[in-house]
Structure formats: structure tokens, C-alpha cells
Amino acid sequence: MTAALELRDVAQHFGQLKAVDGVSFSVAAGARHAVIGPNGAGKSTLFALIAGTRAATAGAVMLDGEDVSGVPEHRRATLGIVRTFQHSSLFLASTVLENVLLAAQRHAGLSWSMLRPLSRRAALLDGAHDLLQRVGLDERHGARAGALSHGERRQLEVAVALACRPRVLLLDEPAAGMSPAETARFSRLVTELPAEVTVLLVEHDLDVVFGLADTVTVLHLGRHLLTGSPTEVQASSEVQTAYLGAVDSSELFPEAPT
Amino acid sequence: MLSWLDGNLVSMVDGVAYGLLLFTLAVGLSLVFGMMDVLNLAHGTLYLAGAYVAYALSDGSWLGLLVALLVGIGVGVAGGGLLAALTQPLAARGHLDQALLTLGIAFIAADVLVAVFGAQVLPTAPPDGLTGRTSMLGHSYPVYRLAFIGIAGALALLVYALFERSSIGALVRATVADRDMVRATGVDTRKVLFGVFAFGAALATVGGVLGAPILAPGPGVDETVLVLSLVVVVVGGLGSVPGALLGALLIGQVQTLGVAVLPTYAPFLLFGAMLVVLAWRPDGLVSLVRRG
Amino acid sequence: MSPVLVRAVVRRLVGAAVLVVLLALPWLVNAYAISTVSRILVFAALAISVNLLTGVTGLPTLGQSAYFGVGAYTGAIVSTTLSDVGPVQLVLAAGAGALAAAVTGPVAMRARGVAFLMITLAIGEIAYVAAGRLDAVTYGTDGYSGVPAVVPLPGIAPLVIDGLVYYYVLAVFLLLYGLVALLLRSPFGLALRGIRDNEDRLRAVGYPTTAFALAAYCIAGALAGAAGSMWTSAQRFVAPGDLGFDVAALALLAVIIGGLGSMWGASVGAALVVLTRDYLGGYVAGHGLLLLGVLFVVVVYAMPRGLSGVRRPRRTSEVRA
Structure with a gap:
């Protein structure tokens, strides 16, 4: 089965700064896929590249096996790649x-x-x-x-x-600033989405991430670190080092309520 | 080719003079717009005011010209400061309101100028030493225009050096490129705006004083030069001094050489120039403004 | 009754009353006044065109006088060479206006906001200069005269009396007003307001926003062209001054006075601007510009939301559920 969305060595360089540096991973059709990573990991830029808000410096974005890298933003939206914005844009x-x-x-x-x-x-x-x-x-x-x-x-x-009518729904920090009740409602909403809608979300609230996602990708300093199941990610020492340079896993997800 | 060049030499040199004249106007317009998005539709009025100052004060002597220049600078600084002060309070309301306010001021000023100087075009003589004609590669040509090219060219170089080499110029360029960043470093961008507004306005009135013998003051001149300098700014790129210079020289040629070669289609040439340049470079010839 | 319903009823009543007055006007006032009202209606049509761009789509323009002029001259040329039937002139003038907008629009589309204002101002001024220079087409600064009286529909006698010409202009105005009102309630109209509101987001939702803005520009061009044809029918004469900078500035002022986005506001604004210029201008003879300038300054400082915004917060919703 082809992936709903596949990134092949996608990169975005602003001069010397490599915001996204050769990231590759694929999102299975119908997946609830989360992208996490410390601040500056390149999550938002990656979203802009997938949605077509920015043109990638290199690499390819594939939608259902077709290269959409050269397709402008509004056309991608009609093809089914739809995003929300981190800072509400209405x-x-x-x-x-x-x-x-x-x-x-x-x-x-x-x-x-x-x-x-x-x-x-x-x-x-x-x-x-x-x-x-x-x-x-x-x-x-x-x-x-x-x-x-x-x-x-x-x-x-x-x-x-x-x-x-998205085929791939990109949610950029959807739960930021939501009350617990709103977050719960939102999580239910995503769970209840039709199975054919593929969801890719960037989120800081790791309760939300591990409650919703079946697959998690970790970015670090613009690079792809790991893609795996929530359990694999939580167990990875690599991820722990990337987040804090620390081994203490209690500090791994500082925003998660205890 | 050579004979074509020879036949149109006068038009081309005229174009350089006209271009440099437009440059003195376009700089202020472009920088104020590039820095704060304030479109000053009263900018043409400043040229006209300068030209009337030259008409009223120049008596053919060098001293008369000098006095006219000093008064012109005073009028420009005062006018620019006034415009900056009037548009500032509207900044929060939006740039359209600011533009409309300057348009209203331009209408009022135009009416007042007609009331003072009358409705006819007032030919203004250059200083006695620069009247008459000289021979330029076998063509008879007005001495004053050559002198104007020299003076305005020097002025253009001075402005260019100021903005590209000095620290104040660097500050202005940085404000054009990213005003929030400059504000964040603690610079009062409003002061910079006042300064640039006054400087740009003074440059326009100086353009008027020096340009009066070429483009004499009269009703409607404010509108003509405003539109031409707007085209220069669009073609050259918003907020850029080199862009304004390139654009002004190009539009100067379009307005003189173009008129000489294709008289009927001159207005369309102006639009055509805009079309071609923008199709080729959407942000104008030289662009500093970062697109968000 | 709910306040919304009351408001809707009141609006209908006011609309009906205005219509009755407009229809009865030729019996109420003299010929000079009626020709002034004809001019107001033409100007209101132009203001509605400006409003479609500036108020609805958020593209401030000082260039609609160009397409007004294209329409006016097209109307004059059609009337003298092809047909004295008004609707024929109207359709061709609107088409010419749209075509001119389609050719020049892409340049203006490079910019938004005040930069758009800058480019459209240049387009308007270039059209004005062109009208004075293209003697073969426009008879230059002498103006295009000899326009025959307009025939409202084939088989009807030409309208010579001011009162009858007024009815023709009124009918065309109501037609245009109705069409634009429909347009604003349509999905396309909502999309145009989306451009003004948040163009980036509209693109992200899947709209080729520049294509939509350009379409709005062409429709506004057609409207201005139609207004130009109305002008020719009413005046039977066209000169470069009819598409001067002051025409564009007054049309924009009418929209600002009326309140951005409001069609009736733009129409009332047009009436105020024309009446101020024609009647008040008589008292301060020769100082029309001064008056206009003061009007601009006063409106900008004192009426930031225009007439339609004085009574209540700016209405943004055209859709009711």
C-alpha cells in the first residue's frame, strides 16, 4: 500500500540556517501520525513545506505516490492536503x-x-x-x-x-491554549474522523500526542531522528538525549502534567 | 544606427535631465513608503512649491538662486515635517486613510497655490550665466539643462552615497527591510521616519527649485510629476535608492525618447515600461522589502 | 418581532420610499436638477464599481476612471458608428471596460494595499493622458461630440428630454445595483470578502486568490465601463476631463464616505460628493479643489467608518442562516 504522504529528503535552507535538513518519512493512509521535537526542531517549517506555503529547497513531497513538490499551495489544498495554523488564522x-x-x-x-x-x-x-x-x-x-x-x-x-474535505489533515499545535475540556473534545473529534482521513499533527501537549497518535516522528535540529510507535519513541534513549541532553526520562516531557 | 543616435541625441540627453529630476522626487516617496507604508500623494505638491519658490525668488542672479534654494529647503523640511506629523496619528487606522489624507492636503495646496500664483504656467528663467544655448556634438542645446544634469547628477550621487555608505543610510535600509527588527533593537523608528520624510520632501522642493526652468510651475504639474514618480517607484522597487535612480533614468528616457520616436503612443509606453519591468521583476528593479 | 426582522422591514420600506421618490422626481424638480440627479446616478454606478474593489475585496483603487473613460468613449463610438440603441452601447462599453481591466489588471495585481493604490493611480492618469492624445479615436482635448440621443429599446423614439433620459439612466442603475447585490450574496462575493479579510488563509483553503482578485478587477472594470456608457447617454459628449484624476478621487471618496463595503453607502456618498461639488461649489466659485481637499481631510479624521458605520458597527455578514 502506498503511503498517503511521503517525504523524501525534504529540506529548507534559509541561507546558512538549515531549518529542515533532509527529512524523510512516510505517513500511512488513515494514520494518526504525530510529529514532535524540541523547539527549533523544524516542525512548523516542515508543515509549511508539506502544505506548500513555502517551496522546499530540495527533496520531494509525495501525495498518494504522486510528486506534488511543484504544486502551489492552493492546488495542494484542492488535492486534499489541508492545514490548520499554529497561530489561529481565520x-x-x-x-x-x-x-x-x-x-x-x-x-x-x-x-x-x-x-x-x-x-x-x-x-x-x-x-x-x-x-x-x-x-x-x-x-x-x-x-x-x-x-x-x-x-x-x-x-x-x-x-x-x-x-x-482533507485527505491529509495537517494540524499545527491544535491543542495550544485549549482548556482541558476543549482538549478532550478535540481529541474525541480527531478520533471520530473517518478512517480514510490521514492526520498528521504537530503538538506540544504530549498527553494529546500519546493519546491520539499511532505513529510518532521525532525531529531534532531540522533532522529526522526516529519514527515509530509511541512506545518505541518513549523508550528511545536517543530521543531523551535529543530533548534535554539528559537521561532522566521524567524531564523528557516537561509540559506533560504529572 | 549612428545616424539614429545622432538624430535622437537631444531627446536622450533631455531624458537624462528628466530622469534626474524625477529621481529627486522619487527618493522621498520611495523611502517613506518603504519604511512605513505611507503613500504621500502630496509629494508632487512639494515639487510644485519648490518651482514656485524659484519663480518668485530667482532674479537671474546667482544669489537669487541660492536664496531660492535655501527657502526651498526650508519649505521642504517644514512641509515634510507637517505631513509626517499629520499622518502619524492615523498610523493605527491604516495606510489607506494616510494616503487619502495626503491626497486631501494635495488638493488644498493646489488650490492655494493657484490662488497665490494664478492659473497660468509661469516660465522661470535660470541664472543669467546659464541662459542661452551651446553646441553639443553638433546640436544646439540649452546650457541650463547641461548644468542641471551636472548638479542633479552630483546630488544623486550624494544621496546614493548617503544611503548606501553612511550609518544613517544603513539604519534606513534596515528599517525598510524589517522595521520590527529595527524597532526591537531600541531605535525610535518614528524619529527616523520624520527625518526621512523631511529629507525626502526637501529633496523634492530642491528638485522643484532647480527644475523650474525645465518644467515650469503651473496647475497640474504637481499631478504630472506625482504620477511619474509613482511609476518610477513601482518600476525601481519600493524603498530602494539605487532602484529609484535606475527607475528614474528609465522613465526619463521613456518620457522623452519615447515621445520623440512614438509621439501618439507615449502614454502607453509609460504603462508598457511598467508592465515589462514588473513581468520581469515583480518587486521592481531593485528590491529591499522582504515579502512576508 | 426580532430586531433583525425589524431592521429588514425598515430597510425594505426605506428602499421602496427612495424608489418612489426617484420615479416621481421628474415631476417634482426642474430640468437642471434632474440632469444633476442623472449625473449622481452615473457617479453612484462608478462608486459601486470602486466599492467592489476597495470596500469588498480590499483593493484600494484610484484607477477606475480609466475604465469609466473606456466605457464612455466606447459608448460614444458605438452610438455614432453602429447603433443608437442604449443597451447595445451599454453591453459593448461594459465589455470594453472589462477587456481594458483584463489587460491592465495583471500589473496592478502584483501589489496589494497602498501599493495597489499607487499602480491604479498611474493607470488612471495614463488613460487620462491617452484620451487627450489619441485624436483619431477620441478627438483629443476637443472632446467627442455629436453623440445621438439614446434609444432605450429598438422601436422606441430617441430620448431627447432630460426627464426621459433620466429614466433610462435610472433603469440602468437599478439593473447594475441589483446585479452587484446578487454578486455580493453569492459564493463568489463571499470569496472576495475573504480576500480582504485574510488572503493568505484563503489561499491555504484552496483559492487561487490572485485569479479571484483579477476577476473582481475585470467585473469592476465592466461596471465602470457601463457607468461610462450611462455618462455618454446622459451628456451626449465625452472629453478627457471626464476621466480625470478628480473623478477617480471623488469616486473613492464617495466609497469612503459611504463606508467601505456598503453599496447603498457608496450610492449616498456619490450623491453627497456630486451635490457638494455642483451646488456648494457654486458658492466658492473656482475653489472646487479646495472644497474637495477639505472634504477628504474631514472625512478621514471625522468619519473613519463612513455613513454606513455611523449607525452601527460595520456589517460584514451578508449570509443569514
Whole structure:
């Protein structure tokens, strides 16, 4: 079986700085795959390279066995690589519903439609309301995105991404700033995603990572260190050294609550 | 080829003069925009004010020219400082409001200038020593234009050296490239902006004083030079002194040689130049501004 | 009734009242006033075009006068050489406006924000200079005269009386207003507001945003072209001054006064700007520029949100569920 997503020696150099330095790993179709690593490991840059926000200096990004390295960001989104952003990036002056509709109408092939009002497109509206229901935001559908709380914005991020009908969903620190209740709801949401949606997430909250992920990739200083099951990763001394240069595993995941 | 060159020599030298004139305008426009995204639509008014100063004060003597230059610099510094002070409070509101404010000021100033100097074009004579014509490779050519090329060329070199070699220039270039970074190092970028605004404005009024005998003051001149210098800035690259120089020399040729060769299509040449340059280099000939 | 419903009803009533007044106007005021209202309607159509770019899509423009001029001259040329039927002129003028926008738009699309303003200003000025120079097409600074009276539909007599020309202009304006109102409620309209709101994110969601912005530019060009044809039908004369810098500046001012993004705001703004220039301008004869400049300064400092923003926070939602 081909991997849903495969990275082959992907690199991004900013002059001397090698933010991502020849990273290769593959993400199985339907996987819940997490990328972790200390600050500066190159996780966010890697996401930008996969989504096409930045063009890789070298290497190839393969979607279902096809090279999409030269495909611009908006085309990758229509092909099914959809990302959320670490710092919420929404349409703040628009309503919650409109945020979802913008994504949904694009992927329903309606975004060039100029005459029939959106309010008369029942299927599109129903779909958007369903999505908002799933992330728990439907009662806020008329609010401006700019008026949402931090946690609500993260939920809306996920709804917008899901409205793009992703094949590979890239979640960039989705749980950052969420309350425990919101995090729990979010974890449930990801677990309940259809099996054919492949999820790749970058996350600091290692409770979330080890609760959700079936595979974990560790990056360190822009390089690929290890890909394996959560147990393998937790047991790896290499990972421990990379994180802290320490052997004491209690310090390995400082952000994890004890 | 040689005969073509010979036939168009006057136009080409005119183009150099025109280009250098545009450079004195474009520098201020470009730097203020590059540093703070403030589009000063009253920049053409500064040229016009300088040209009127030359008309009012130049009496054919060298002293008259010197006085006109000093007054012009004063007008420029005051005008630039005033514009900076008026646009600053709107910074939080957005750059469109700032641009519209300068547009309103330009309209008001244009009306006031017509009220003071009348609605006709006022031919302005150069100092007596520079009137008349001389022979240039077999062509008769106005002495003043050659002198202007010399003076404005020296001025351009001075500005270039200031921005590319001095520490103040380095600060300005750094602010254009990444203003947050500069602010983070503790520099008050607003002071830098005031300084550059005043400097750019003074350069424009000096351009007006020196340029009056070539492009005489009159209603509408402010608009003409504003648009031309905007094109120069777009073509040359925002926030770059070398870019402004290259762009100004190019647009100078388009406006003189282009008009001489293809008179009817001159306006389209201007647009064509913009189109070609931007298709080739989307950020202009020389770009410092980092795209986010 | 809920406040939302009350507001909707009030808006309908106000709209109906305005329509009744507009229809009755030729019986209420003299011929000079009615030609002023015709000019207001033309200008409002241009302002709606500017609003589509500046208010909705977030691309501030000072160049729509160029496409207005293309439409005006196209209307004049069609009327003298091809057909005196208004709708024929209108469609061809809108097409010419869109075509001109498609040719020049890619240059402007390189920039956003104030840099976009800069490039469009240059485009507008170049069109103005071109109109004065291309004697063979535009009759240069003399202006294009001899435009025959407009025939609203084939088989109807040409409209010579100001009051009747006014009805033609009003009909075209209402048609354009309705079309743009539909456009703004459509998925495409939502996408344009998405560009203004967060273009990077829109791209990440899968939109080729520059293509959408360029499409908006062409539609706005068509609108401005149609407004130009209305102008030609109303004035029966076109001169380079009709597409001068002040026209572009006034149109942008009308949109700012009206409040960015609001169509009725832009229309009312257009009325205020034209009335100020035509009537108040009479009192300070020869100082139209001064008046305009003061208006700009006052609006920028005193009305940051424009008319539509005075009453309530800026409305951003066109979609109701």
C-alpha cells in the first residue's frame, strides 16, 4: 500500500540556517501520525513545506505516490492536503458560519458562482452547520470570528480545515491554549474522523500526542531522528538525549502534567 | 544606427535631465513608503512649491538662486515635517486613510497655490550665466539643462552615497527591510521616519527649485510629476535608492525618447515600461522589502 | 418581532420610499436638477464599481476612471458608428471596460494595499493622458461630440428630454445595483470578502486568490465601463476631463464616505460628493479643489467608518442562516 504522504529528503535552507535538513518519512493512509521535537526542531517549517506555503529547497513531497513538490499551495489544498495554523488564522471580520462556508464552497466547486445567493444553497449551509455542530460551535455560527475566545478559534480552525474535505489533515499545535475540556473534545473529534482521513499533527501537549497518535516522528535540529510507535519513541534513549541532553526520562516531557 | 543616435541625441540627453529630476522626487516617496507604508500623494505638491519658490525668488542672479534654494529647503523640511506629523496619528487606522489624507492636503495646496500664483504656467528663467544655448556634438542645446544634469547628477550621487555608505543610510535600509527588527533593537523608528520624510520632501522642493526652468510651475504639474514618480517607484522597487535612480533614468528616457520616436503612443509606453519591468521583476528593479 | 426582522422591514420600506421618490422626481424638480440627479446616478454606478474593489475585496483603487473613460468613449463610438440603441452601447462599453481591466489588471495585481493604490493611480492618469492624445479615436482635448440621443429599446423614439433620459439612466442603475447585490450574496462575493479579510488563509483553503482578485478587477472594470456608457447617454459628449484624476478621487471618496463595503453607502456618498461639488461649489466659485481637499481631510479624521458605520458597527455578514 502506498503511503498517503511521503517525504523524501525534504529540506529548507534559509541561507546558512538549515531549518529542515533532509527529512524523510512516510505517513500511512488513515494514520494518526504525530510529529514532535524540541523547539527549533523544524516542525512548523516542515508543515509549511508539506502544505506548500513555502517551496522546499530540495527533496520531494509525495501525495498518494504522486510528486506534488511543484504544486502551489492552493492546488495542494484542492488535492486534499489541508492545514490548520499554529497561530489561529481565520477570517476575523466574517462570521463563524462564513468561515466554514468559504472552505466548503471551494471544495463543492461553487466558489466561482456569482448569481445564486449563498443563503439559497441549502446543501452547502446544512453541511457547514453539521461541521460546526461537530466541533461544538454551531450556536455561535452568527458571531464574528474575531469575537471568539481563543479555544473557540482553535475549534473553528479545525472546522474550516474539515470543510476542505482533507485527505491529509495537517494540524499545527491544535491543542495550544485549549482548556482541558476543549482538549478532550478535540481529541474525541480527531478520533471520530473517518478512517480514510490521514492526520498528521504537530503538538506540544504530549498527553494529546500519546493519546491520539499511532505513529510518532521525532525531529531534532531540522533532522529526522526516529519514527515509530509511541512506545518505541518513549523508550528511545536517543530521543531523551535529543530533548534535554539528559537521561532522566521524567524531564523528557516537561509540559506533560504529572 | 549612428545616424539614429545622432538624430535622437537631444531627446536622450533631455531624458537624462528628466530622469534626474524625477529621481529627486522619487527618493522621498520611495523611502517613506518603504519604511512605513505611507503613500504621500502630496509629494508632487512639494515639487510644485519648490518651482514656485524659484519663480518668485530667482532674479537671474546667482544669489537669487541660492536664496531660492535655501527657502526651498526650508519649505521642504517644514512641509515634510507637517505631513509626517499629520499622518502619524492615523498610523493605527491604516495606510489607506494616510494616503487619502495626503491626497486631501494635495488638493488644498493646489488650490492655494493657484490662488497665490494664478492659473497660468509661469516660465522661470535660470541664472543669467546659464541662459542661452551651446553646441553639443553638433546640436544646439540649452546650457541650463547641461548644468542641471551636472548638479542633479552630483546630488544623486550624494544621496546614493548617503544611503548606501553612511550609518544613517544603513539604519534606513534596515528599517525598510524589517522595521520590527529595527524597532526591537531600541531605535525610535518614528524619529527616523520624520527625518526621512523631511529629507525626502526637501529633496523634492530642491528638485522643484532647480527644475523650474525645465518644467515650469503651473496647475497640474504637481499631478504630472506625482504620477511619474509613482511609476518610477513601482518600476525601481519600493524603498530602494539605487532602484529609484535606475527607475528614474528609465522613465526619463521613456518620457522623452519615447515621445520623440512614438509621439501618439507615449502614454502607453509609460504603462508598457511598467508592465515589462514588473513581468520581469515583480518587486521592481531593485528590491529591499522582504515579502512576508 | 426580532430586531433583525425589524431592521429588514425598515430597510425594505426605506428602499421602496427612495424608489418612489426617484420615479416621481421628474415631476417634482426642474430640468437642471434632474440632469444633476442623472449625473449622481452615473457617479453612484462608478462608486459601486470602486466599492467592489476597495470596500469588498480590499483593493484600494484610484484607477477606475480609466475604465469609466473606456466605457464612455466606447459608448460614444458605438452610438455614432453602429447603433443608437442604449443597451447595445451599454453591453459593448461594459465589455470594453472589462477587456481594458483584463489587460491592465495583471500589473496592478502584483501589489496589494497602498501599493495597489499607487499602480491604479498611474493607470488612471495614463488613460487620462491617452484620451487627450489619441485624436483619431477620441478627438483629443476637443472632446467627442455629436453623440445621438439614446434609444432605450429598438422601436422606441430617441430620448431627447432630460426627464426621459433620466429614466433610462435610472433603469440602468437599478439593473447594475441589483446585479452587484446578487454578486455580493453569492459564493463568489463571499470569496472576495475573504480576500480582504485574510488572503493568505484563503489561499491555504484552496483559492487561487490572485485569479479571484483579477476577476473582481475585470467585473469592476465592466461596471465602470457601463457607468461610462450611462455618462455618454446622459451628456451626449465625452472629453478627457471626464476621466480625470478628480473623478477617480471623488469616486473613492464617495466609497469612503459611504463606508467601505456598503453599496447603498457608496450610492449616498456619490450623491453627497456630486451635490457638494455642483451646488456648494457654486458658492466658492473656482475653489472646487479646495472644497474637495477639505472634504477628504474631514472625512478621514471625522468619519473613519463612513455613513454606513455611523449607525452601527460595520456589517460584514451578508449570509443569514
